[in-house]
Amino acid sequence: MSTHLNGSYLGDFVSEESILAMQEEVTKAHELLHTKTGEGNEFLGWLTLPTDYDKDEFSRIKKAATKIQQTSDLLIVIGIGGSYLGARAAIEFVKSSNYNVLKKDTPDIYFAGNSISPTALNEIVSLCEGRDFCVNVISKSGTTTEPAIAFRVFKEMLVKKYGEEQAAQRIFVTTDKEKGTLKALSDSQGFETFIVPDDVGGRYSVLTAVGLLPIAVSGMDLDALMQGALDAQKSLMQTDVLQNDCYKYAAIRNILYRQGKTTEMMVSYEPSYAMMNEWFKQLFGESEGKDGKGIFPASAIFSTDLHSLGQYIQDGKRNLFETVVVFKKPKQEMIISFDDENTDGLNFLAGKEMSFINQKAFEGTILAHSDGGVPNIVLEVEEMTEYELGYLIYFFEKACAISGYILGVNPFNQPGVESYKKNMFALLGKAGYEEEKAQLEKRLGIKN
Numbered sequence: 001m002s003t004h005l006n007g008s009y010l011g012d013f014v015s016e017e018s019i020l021a022m023q024e025e026v027t028k029a030h031e032l033l034h035t036k037t038g039e040g041n042e043f044l045g046w047l048t049l050p051t052d053y054d055k056d057e058f059s060r061i062k063k064a065a066t067k068i069q070q071t072s073d074l075l076i077v078i079g080i081g082g083s084y085l086g087a088r089a090a091i092e093f094v095k096s097s098n099y100n101v102l103k104k105d106t107p108d109i110y111f112a113g114n115s116i117s118p119t120a121l122n123e124i125v126s127l128c129e130g131r132d133f134c135v136n137v138i139s140k141s142g143t144t145t146e147p148a149i150a151f152r153v154f155k156e157m158l159v160k161k162y163g164e165e166q167a168a169q170r171i172f173v174t175t176d177k178e179k180g181t182l183k184a185l186s187d188s189q190g191f192e193t194f195i196v197p198d199d200v201g202g203r204y205s206v207l208t209a210v211g212l213l214p215i216a217v218s219g220m221d222l223d224a225l226m227q228g229a230l231d232a233q234k235s236l237m238q239t240d241v242l243q244n245d246c247y248k249y250a251a252i253r254n255i256l257y258r259q260g261k262t263t264e265m266m267v268s269y270e271p272s273y274a275m276m277n278e279w280f281k282q283l284f285g286e287s288e289g290k291d292g293k294g295i296f297p298a299s300a301i302f303s304t305d306l307h308s309l310g311q312y313i314q315d316g317k318r319n320l321f322e323t324v325v326v327f328k329k330p331k332q333e334m335i336i337s338f339d340d341e342n343t344d345g346l347n348f349l350a351g352k353e354m355s356f357i358n359q360k361a362f363e364g365t366i367l368a369h370s371d372g373g374v375p376n377i378v379l380e381v382e383e384m385t386e387y388e389l390g391y392l393i394y395f396f397e398k399a400c401a402i403s404g405y406i407l408g409v410n411p412f413n414q415p416g417v418e419s420y421k422k423n424m425f426a427l428l429g430k431a432g433y434e435e436e437k438a439q440l441e442k443r444l445g446i447k448n
């Protein structure tokens with residue numbers, strides 16, 4: 001098993017008996033998922049993606065990635081939410097959060113269209129100046145405002161720099177197979193397109209072209225990534241809650257939630273896991289946070305955040321639990337050197353591996369937090385490779401679906417995401433929103 005759940009730091013909050021008592025609910029959730037009879041069952045394509053993915057498109061993704069690598073210093077990936085987080089998380093997890101500034105023979109990869117900040121967009125625009133670049137615009141709906149604004153800017157830049165025909169060779173579009181503005185535009189302008197399958201929602205889409213094209217451009221091994229996911233698909237099938245760590249994780253989350261532990265802090269001791277935390281937050285937040293229910297997904301990187309959030313976790317409101325993802329092997333090692341002066345008093349660590357010290361920080365922290373009334377779930381993973389990542393992605397996706405069904409929500413819709421968009425369009429004066437505009441402006445005290 002590639003991701004192993006260690007439940008020894010759950011204290012008195014969760015016993016083996018209490019996990020076993022969840023068996024019936026877990027089995028029911030499993031059946032809803034696998035017989036496709038639960039709410040949101042039109043979005044279950046991710047469940048069998050590791051076996052059923054489109055092999056022709058997969059090889060086209062690899063070819064497009066090679067073309068981008070050969071012709072560009074930079075790839076601009078335009079997208080937001082599920083059309084952004086997975087690719088960035090994967091690249092930072094396997095490569096580095098410093099990927100762009102490290103020495104490498106693959107293009108820099110910058111992510112745009114994930115905010116409406118003119119500062120952020122201008123910065124990325126200036127990074128393209130004097131350099132060859134391609135664009136991968138990703139939007140399932142093809143109509144999301146943030147990426148649409150950014151795409152308008154970069155498309156214009158490409159046309160100015162390379163001319164219409166060459167620019168079209170540098171634009172790669174990931175969108176719906178037939179619907180939406182982006183698809184229509186691609187067909188008319190001859191952009192190469194990749195598909196976001198109808199039955200895969202944004203936050204479950206990292207193992208489709210949505211994530212795979214940018215990931216491949218970074219030089220990551222797509223086959224190993226998919227193999228990891230495939231092994232997870234096969235090994236996370238059994239319904240026995242004590243044997244299936246994915247289901248056990250989903251069950252424990254719900255046990256803790258029912259005891260008032262309404263916030264989950266996803267924690268890692270590796271800074272390059274920070275974007276995986278963001279991916280996790282969207283996955284679980286959008287899936288579970290509805291109908292007045294849901295565990296609030298938060299995150300931290302330790303030991304960094306022990307110097308900021310540590311006080312609250314140790315001593316603050318007791319509505320938290322932590323899920324710590326621990327990697328047994330670091331990507332790189334460093335040995336603490338001996339210093340003749342020993343002015344910093346660190347010679348007792350001389351000759352020790354830094355990962356050993358990180359491990360002791362983890363052990364010391366988990367005991368302190370457990371003593372402070374914060375139950376800890378530990379997910380042990382061997383190393384930070386493509387294979388392990390594929391397994392972990394599938395593990396979390398399935399845990400999220402099972403956990404959501406246990407919670408009694410539809411884990412595959414996101415009705416709440418629309419409210420801000422409606423208000424924003426009304427306030428911007430989009431046609432058809434006149435009445436809402438007047439009401440909202442009154443509430444905001446805006447006088448015309």
Ligand code: PA5
Binds near residue numbers: 080081082138139203
């Ligand atoms: O999970 C979701 O559905 C959202 O976060 C979307 O991924 C996000 O809004 C982007 O949507 P689209 O891909 O249609 O541009």
